[in-house]
Structures are given as structure tokens and as C-alpha cells.
Amino acid sequence: MPSHFSGFLLLLCCLIGLSSHAQERFTVRGTVPHYNGKIYFDNEGHTDTVLIKDKKFLYEGTIDRPFVLWFRIDAGIPISGNTFILEPGETVISMDTIIRRTGEDTCEISLKYQKMGPVNKVLVPYEKRLKIEIPKIRFAPEEEQLRFVMNDMRTLILKNRQSLAPYYYIINTGIYQVLPEGLLDSAYRDMPVAYKNGYFGQQLKRHLEYLDQTRVGQPMKDFTLTDLKGNTIHISDYKGKFVLVDVWASWCQPCRAEIPFLKTVYGKYHGQQFDILALSIDYDRQPWIDAVQKEQITWANAIDARGFDAELMQYFRVSSVPFNMLLDPNGIVIAVNLHGERLAQKLEELLPGKK
Template identity: 25%
Template sequence: MRKLIYLTIMAGLVLMSCQNNKEYKVRGEVANEAFEGTNVYLQKMTDDAMIITDTSVVRNGEFSFSGNAEVAELRFVTLDETVNAEHDIRVPVLIEPGKINVSFDTIVTVGGTEVNNAYNNMRQEQQALVKQIREVVERFNAAQSEGTLTESLEAEVNQEYDNINKQLIELNYNFAKNNINNELGQYLFITSSSMFEPDQQRDILNNASDSFKAKENVKHIVGRLDNLERVAIGKKFVDFTLADPQGNEVSLSDYAGQGKYVLVDFWAAWCGPCRREMPYVVSAYEKYKSKGFEVVGVSFDQDHETWTQGIKDLNMTWPQMSDLQYWSSPVVDLYAIVGIPHTILLDKEGVIIEKNLRGDSLEAKLAELMP
């Protein structure tokens, strides 16, 4: 009888142990007293919206969630959005068995389990790099507004920006690659994929599960990646037909592959960086158009008058085309464009030889091609 009782107790302990192996506990801290007594939400992201899966309350600057995690899943810990806060009020967390810590302060941190610790370390490095980028941009803007921006300073600032940005890309790439089979790594990949080079995206996806690659938003990324490779340097241009300012149909092939070097400039009148870049394009066009250089402007504007006024204001005397569909234009996906200005330089046969030449680099390349 004693043996039977002993075995029953041991079986119960084993069962409890198995159950506890799936238990998670989230312990959170909120430094801002304005959140005292307000709700904190554990949310799941769907294709349509954020769905609340659990609710807690901030008491004495603390809150908590607990439950069982059958599988590790991505959730977002979100503070009350009605409270005016200077810092982040939402942070992604991988809900997995174990103790998870979340702290909302001037810096938001999350940790406690292996994946969350790794994400937190990456996130802190990420924020430090973003801060450096902001400082570089502020330095550039200050010099520009004060009239002290020299060519050498601009080149120095651009190089510094590029170096920091490369570190940021590498940081995101490494985390996404190493965590592509958990939902936190998948979330980072989906939200950051456009910053990765095509070979980096393929490398990450090669390690991903079939179920992840079957998701609609991932299919879209793969489709964009296919388009990127179709219009990579060394590939011939992909033709499309839009309307010129007078409403006549024109095709890229009317200019590309016709024996001239052609810069295809994707822009919009509402785009500040496009406007700042345009004087360099105008200068290059005036200098090299007689030597066999052409520019074709492709606008992502929505309004015809705004588009044509932009052409006039920016002294753009080269061919223009648009369907006035903004980011819904089929050209966006066709050329895998994620931001403007975006340019591609075609050789005389219509082969892509350069992309996104900025500032004086366009004239430098043309000087090399047409001495």
C-alpha cells in the first residue's frame, strides 16, 4: 500500500514537473509613474491587427503575466497608449518557457531566456548605432543650414554614415539568420528584409522552414527578391509603359538600349531627398547630354499638376513618365524599389551597370564612361 501511495505521489510530481517545463512568467517594470494603475497588454500580431491575449495592471511600478507556452510564440508587451510617454511603449518578446524580464525605462530592455537575452543584446547595439546615425545626420543638416558644408565634409559625413549603416545591416542580418526558425527572428527578418542584400536574404531563407516561407508576407519578400535579381547589375533593363505629361504612352525601351547611356531616375515631387539630389542630375545632364547621355524620369506622384510643377521647378528638361499611382505603381515591384530617389544607369545596350549614384558620383562615373 505504501509503495502504491509512493508511486502515485512520484507520478504526480513528474506530471507537475512536465507541466512546469512549459510555464512562462513575465515580470515587468515601468519607471514612468504616469502608467501607475493602467493596463499592460500581451498582444499577438495578425495580418489585420494586434489582438490582446492577456492583460495586467501596473501596480507599484510592476506588472506580470504567466501561463504555459506549448510552443515559443512572438508577443508584444504594450503599455497604455493613452498615456503621453517619451519612450517606447511596445516591445516584442518571445514567449517561451522560463522567466522573462521586461523593463520600460529610458531604454526598453527584455531578457531572461536565451533568445530574449540575445535579442536584447542585439537591440541595445542597434539603438546605439541608430543614435550614431542620427548624430551624423544632425551634423550634416547643421553644416548645410549654416552654410559650412564643404565637399570634403560632405564626403566625410557620407562615408561615416555608410560605415555605421553597414554595421547596422550586419547586426540585423546575423540575428535574423541565427533565429529564423523562431518567431522573434522571423519578425525581424520580415520588418528588416529590405535592408539586406539579395544574397543575404537568400542565405537567411535557405535556413527557414517551409511553413515560414509559405506565409503571404514572406512570399511577397521572395517575389521582391526575384525582381531584385531580375534587375541586378549586369542584367538588361525590364521594359514598362507609362504616360508622359501630355498623356501619351511612352516606354522605357523608347530610350534604353538605343545607343545612349541612360539614367532612369525614380522620383516624386513630394520627395525631399529627390529634390536635394536633382541639382546633381541636372548638372550631369547639361554636361553630358551632347556626348550621348539621356535621363528618363519616372515619377511616383499622385497628382498631375504637382508632378508637372515639380518638373518645372527642378529644371528637369529630360523625358518624363508616370501612372500617378504613387507606391501602387506596378513599376515599384517591377524594379523592387523600397525608397526614392532610386536610380539605375544603363549602358548603350540597355544593361544595368550602376545603381543609386549619389551626388558627384554620377558625374564621376559619366566622366569615366565618356571622357
């Protein structure tokens, strides 16, 4: 079964944090009956330390939106930490430690809620159910897995339209990347105004704009780029050819790993109405130049040193690399993000018989 979709199934059980706007207060009150010491909360780039006193602790502060909070304790042996969704308002939990003695001793932390905020009220029982359901379909055909995800996400959204929980979930897990545009568009239109103006609404809007901008059949904007020698390159220079516009960076390992395959494709089809135009989003020119030389890349290479603020990235609402678009001889987008065998198959279809 294709591994890329299995990854999304696993992500359904594991929320991922992002970043946002206005600050709101949070309070976490907890009891820890069998442990005295310190508890560590890994709060997005820094660690907050809270002292457990009389088997109780208090953790409070401000956050700009809900996110997943990792926590751990000092146990003197390897720790299996735990997580919960930190959200504005009050959360009351109890924690306990469990020592597992299988080979190397490990300490696991269990978690129970006495009081939850609105996001946790929806997602805690939802994730408990997922942990039961997902193993049943993990090795099922991809079509069956996809059908499960679509139905499950549709139900989550429809049952909780006025809650932030479904919008938080589809963005934080990354599952929005495989959901159909119609479902996402409907979710965005039905979203309360306050959520539309918040972080998760804006992320969903950005993704819908990306889908609209990269829709197959759209003409490619005639971007002006600068190559290794400082020469100006226009997208329109490639009219009359099929051209793969490949966005990459020297620090992007998946991008670098793809270069040998692109060399094979380029060697097979170059000169036969096909070309590659690479755009680096490196912030510094030298690592880009070094990478082009080390990889011995022979197709045209340009750079926009604004990174993810590069004009092309902003225009297409792209937030990750590698990213590519295949244009037809008239400069029309005919495919987006074709990699590996999918790219090879598309080129064989467009340029049959080329050697």
C-alpha cells in the same frame, strides 16, 4: 567614415516595425513596483492605455507578427520611453522608473524579463552584446565594420536557423540591404516553410527578386509611359544613348534635393549620347506637374499614378524612392541606384572628355 554605413550600425541596436498577415494572441503581464497610474503602448498607429493596479498590469490582444512596441507612462516630466518586441504568446516583465536629475529632470523606464517568447529569447541577449561591441568599431574603417556585420549576421542566422528571430531581425532593421546576396539566398533556402510563407519570408523573397531583376547585365523591359502632354514614351525610344531612368515623387524630399545635381549632370552630358527619363509615382497629377514646373526640369518626365503599385516598381520589386537605373545604348542595365558623386564618376568613365 561614410555615414550611410554608420546608420546601419546604429540600426543594429534599434528594431523597426513593419506589417503582415494572420492574427495570433499575445499576453503581456507586468509589475511596476514604484509607480501607479497608466501605461501607454504605442501599437502601430494607435495607442493602447492600460491601468496599473496594485503595481501590476495586464495587456493582451492579437497581432499578425512580432514587432517593436514602444511604451511610456505619465510622469509629469519628460519621459525617456522604452521598447520591447511584442510577439505571440506570453511575455512577463517588470518595469521600474528612474528619475535622472541632470539639468532638466527626465524619467527613464528600465525593463527586465521574467518570461520571454522565442524571438526575444534570441534577440534580447544578442542586442545586449551588440551594445557593447558596436562602440568598439563605430569609428573603424568601413571595411572592418562591414566585415563585423557580415560575420555577425552569418553567425546569428546559422545558430538560429529554426527560429524566426534572425529573419525578423534582418528585415526589421533594414540590414538586409547591405548583406551579400549569397548570404540572403542561403538564409531563405534554409528557412522553415512556415516562415517562408509568413511576412518576413515574403519580404526576404521580394528583396531577392529585386536583386535578380535589377542585376547588372539584364536587359531593361520596354515599359510604356505617359509624359506631361499625354504623349506615349517607350524605354526603347532611348536606344543608342546612355539613359538614366530616375524614379521619384513630388512628396519625396530626397528626390527633390537631388534635382540640382541631376541638372548639372544633364547640362554636362545631354546631347553627348546621354539622357534622363524621369518617372513620377505621384498618385495625383497636379502635385507632379507643379513640382516639374517649380524645379524647372527640362528632361522627359512621365507618371504612373499607381504609386508603389506602378508597373516599373512592381517589376523591379522596388519599395522606396529615389530609385534609378543606368542603361547602356543597347538598353542593358549597367548600374543601379547611382546618386551624387557615384553617378558623376560613372558618367565620366563612360563619357570621358565631355564638357
